[in-house]
Amino acid sequence: MLKYKNAILLIIVILTLIPAGLQAATYVSLSGEFYITYPDDWEQVDYNTVDLFLTRSGADQSMYDYDAVFAPKSSSPFFVGDYLIMTVEKMGEFSARGRDSVILEFSKTFKSGITYVSSENLIADLESDVPVYDREGKILKVVSDVYQGQQMLKKNMIMLKFYDRGIATFYFYSTDSLFESSRQTFEDIVASFSTEDIESAIPRQEVEVADLEMDAEGNIKQDKPKTILYLSIAVFILLVLVSVFIRLQRKQ
Numbered sequence: 001m002l003k004y005k006n007a008i009l010l011i012i013v014i015l016t017l018i019p020a021g022l023q024a025a026t027y028v029s030l031s032g033e034f035y036i037t038y039p040d041d042w043e044q045v046d047y048n049t050v051d052l053f054l055t056r057s058g059a060d061q062s063m064y065d066y067d068a069v070f071a072p073k074s075s076s077p078f079f080v081g082d083y084l085i086m087t088v089e090k091m092g093e094f095s096a097r098g099r100d101s102v103i104l105e106f107s108k109t110f111k112s113g114i115t116y117v118s119s120e121n122l123i124a125d126l127e128s129d130v131p132v133y134d135r136e137g138k139i140l141k142v143v144s145d146v147y148q149g150q151q152m153l154k155k156n157m158i159m160l161k162f163y164d165r166g167i168a169t170f171y172f173y174s175t176d177s178l179f180e181s182s183r184q185t186f187e188d189i190v191a192s193f194s195t196e197d198i199e200s201a202i203p204r205q206e207v208e209v210a211d212l213e214m215d216a217e218g219n220i221k222q223d224k225p226k227t228i229l230y231l232s233i234a235v236f237i238l239l240v241l242v243s244v245f246i247r248l249q250r251k252q
Contacts, residue, residue, distance in 0.1 A: 025037055025038050025039060025040045025042065026038075026201050026203065027044060027068055027070070028198060028201050028202050028203075029067050029068070029086075029088060029168075031067060031088055031090070032067060032088035032090065032165065032166070032168055033090075033165055033195060033198060034163065034165075034168065034193060034194060034195045034198070035193075035194055035195075035198055035201040036086075036189055036190075036192050036193050036194075037189070037192040038070055038084075038189050038192075039072075039185060041072055041073055041074070042070050042071060042072050042073065043070065043071070043072075043073045044068055044069065044070055045069040045070065045071055045078045045083070049077075049078065050066070050069045050085075051064065053077070053078075053079055063085070063087075065087060066085050066086060066087050067086045067087055067088045067168075068086050069083065069084065069085050069086070070083065070084045070086075070189075071083035071084070079173070081174065081175060081178055082172070082173065082174045082175075082178060082182050082185070082186075083172075083173050084170060084171065084172050084173075084186070084189065085170075085171040085173075086168065086169070086170055086171070087168070087169045087171070088166065088167075088168050088169075089166045089167045089169070090165050090166040091165075091166040091167065092164075092165065092166060093163075093164040093165065093166075094162055094166075094167075099138070099162055102140075102160075102162075102167070103131070103133055103140055106131060106140060106142075106160070107131050110129045110130070110131055110142060110144070114131050114132070114133050115130055115131070115132045115133070116132070116133050116134075116135060117132050117133070117134055127143075128143055128144055128145060129142065129143075129144050130142065137161075138161065138162040138163070139159055139160065139161055139162075139190065140159070140160040140162075141157065141158065141159045141160070142157070142158050143155065143156070143157045143158075144156050144158075146173070152176060154173045154174060154175060154176075155173070155174050155175070155176055155179040156171065156172065156173055157170075157171075157172040157174075157179075157183070157186055158170070158171055158172075159172070159186075159190050161190060161193055163193070163195060164195065165195070168193065170186070170189065170190055172186045174186075
């Protein structure tokens with residue numbers, strides 16, 4: 001009986017690993033020429049939904065020029081919990097002096113000086129309305145509270161990422177009760193920022209061209225989704241492995 005349990009465990013382990021390779025929570029900004037990764041339980045919110053939300057919220061017109069918006073799949077509507085609005089400004093690479101100018105102007109909005117921190121302390125060193133800057137990672141960050149009248153609606157963490165084509169800005173919003181537990185997720189999304197090998201990060205379904213085959217009646221044959229094909233192959237391989245495993249156990 002033990003050998004069968006071992007075989008079942010082998011199947012569970014391998015099947016657990018296969019979907020991880022097939023599921024890619026990656027967003028490629030073609031306008032900004034970079035990409036980020038985000039949790040598998042998050043999703044990109046469609047533009048019409050975001051535009052409607054911004055209109056009803058009376059958002060500043062500049063916010064409509066966003067690149068993408070993300071939120072947990074479980075959030076309905078998307079803005080009830082955590083969500084991210086990402087914008088891009090392509091202005092070329094900033095010199096050290098240029099970055100300092102942007103940082104100075106940014107700090108004036110919050111009427112406080114800039115706190116310079118290391119990448120390791122970027123998460124820990126956070127006070128409301130006090131901008132912090134990580135020179136190594138070229139990330140400027142500030143946390144503030146969003147109020148409506150006397151009621152605090154959300155906590156907002158803004159992170160500006162300087163890169164060789166301009167600035168990518170991440171506006172993270174969260175409820176006060178969720179913010180602390182969500183901070184690491186927000187940090188991880190920004191940490192995943194990359195401009196390397198963008199083409200390989202583009203989801204394959206966006207660039208692949210299907211091979212069309214005709215049946216005897218002249219109709220187009222429908223090809224099976226590649227995910228199903230991969231899983232079928234994986235299951236077949238697993239069955240072979242289990243068969244070999246059981247035979248070896250019987251010989252012992």
